Amino acid sequence: MLDDDIDTESNPPLRVGVLGARGRMGIEVCKAVNAAEDMELVAMVDAGDWLFNVSDAGAEVVIDFTRPDVVMDNLHWCIDQGIHSVVGTSGFTPDRLEQLNTWLAPKPDLGVVIAPNFGIGAVLMMRFAQQAAKYFDSVEVIERHHPNKVDAPSGTAVRTAELIADARATAGMGAAPDATSQSLAGARGAEVEGVRVHSIRSAGSIAHQEVLFGATGETLVLKHDSTDRASFMPGVLLAARRVSDLPGLTFGIDTLLD
Numbered sequence: 001m002l003d004d005d006i007d008t009e010s011n012p013p014l015r016v017g018v019l020g021a022r023g024r025m026g027i028e029v030c031k032a033v034n035a036a037e038d039m040e041l042v043a044m045v046d047a048g049d050w051l052f053n054v055s056d057a058g059a060e061v062v063i064d065f066t067r068p069d070v071v072m073d074n075l076h077w078c079i080d081q082g083i084h085s086v087v088g089t090s091g092f093t094p095d096r097l098e099q100l101n102t103w104l105a106p107k108p109d110l111g112v113v114i115a116p117n118f119g120i121g122a123v124l125m126m127r128f129a130q131q132a133a134k135y136f137d138s139v140e141v142i143e144r145h146h147p148n149k150v151d152a153p154s155g156t157a158v159r160t161a162e163l164i165a166d167a168r169a170t171a172g173m174g175a176a177p178d179a180t181s182q183s184l185a186g187a188r189g190a191e192v193e194g195v196r197v198h199s200i201r202s203a204g205s206i207a208h209q210e211v212l213f214g215a216t217g218e219t220l221v222l223k224h225d226s227t228d229r230a231s232f233m234p235g236v237l238l239a240a241r242r243v244s245d246l247p248g249l250t251f252g253i254d255t256l257l258d
């Protein structure tokens with residue numbers, strides 16, 4: 001559904017390098033790139049491997065699913081090398097995005113696409129949450145992930161909370177009127193721009209989120225489940241195909257879907 005018209009006759013395959021290639025997402029990305037007729041997987045790099053494997057192999061686009069603590073160094077290197085990047089790794093604060101813009105400034109033709117979530121359903125959930133936000137006084141985000149996730153809250157939950165907070169501010173709404181008092185630290189979750197976010201880590205889970213809205217006499221629950229990491233691949237491949245035509249920094253894949 002997200003496939004572009006792919007002309008494999010006249011165009012040489014897109015040369016792709018994957019960072020974090022031995023991780024949960026990296027393995028899935030390598031599989032998806034290998035299966036894409038218009039792409040060639042030219043480099044697989046994981047912790048301890050030499051980044052220059054990517055440039056030596058002539059990669060045009062790097063796909064990074066590594067860790068929040070290493071992704072900025074990877075991106076700095078890719079930008080220096082003039083390689084476009086598609087990034088799923090979480091942990092992008094406004095400061096980090098500003099830093100990336102500084103690094104990108106002298107490279108006007110280079111593209112970086114960063115998405116908190118490449119799943120189409122998750123992108124729509126965030127969009128719907130943003131639309132619903134101004135109609136409900138109460139809102140909380142509950143995310144659930146596999147037990148080995150390194151960060152909490154998830155990047156998706158943070159982005160969802162930011163979008164909700166923006167929509168509430170635009171509508172002139174204040175903070176949610178609900179009690180924040182707690183007799184045990186953490187019971188009311190973490191606060192992201194005034195929106196409560198709750199993180200669950202559990203065996204048997206992959207990536208799940210609910211956004212719970214409340215108003216007098218009614219609730220609205222937006223729920224999204226990634227039950228397989230394959231769910232992220234159409235979005236990742238779409239971004240890889242488009243990134244060279246998107247100079248500068250693109251945050252989220254919303255604009256690529258419309």
Ligand SMILES: NC(=O)C1=CN([C@@H]2O[C@H](COP(=O)(O)OP(=O)(O)OC[C@H]3O[C@@H](n4cnc5c(N)ncnc54)[C@H](OP(=O)(O)O)[C@@H]3O)[C@@H](O)[C@H]2O)C=CC1
Binds near residue numbers: 066
């Ligand atoms: N945007 C999206 O749609 C999605 C985003 N994610 C995000 O992607 C990231 C990765 O998730 P996941 O695959 O589950 O994590 P994993 O821990 O399974 O994979 C990360 C891999 O990167 C490796 N790595 C560490 N440092 C480097 C480095 N400097 N260069 C290259 N590789 C390195 C790790 O090695 P080692 O284990 O030895 O450290 C590991 O193999 C997370 O931030 C997660 O939140 C996940 C799913 C979807």
Ligand SMILES: O=C(O)C1=N[C@H](C(=O)O)C[C@H](O)C1
Binds near residue numbers: 090116150154155207
């Ligand atoms: O670590 C994961 O698994 C995921 N990470 C991303 C996030 O932090 O939001 C995207 C998705 O939720 C899966």
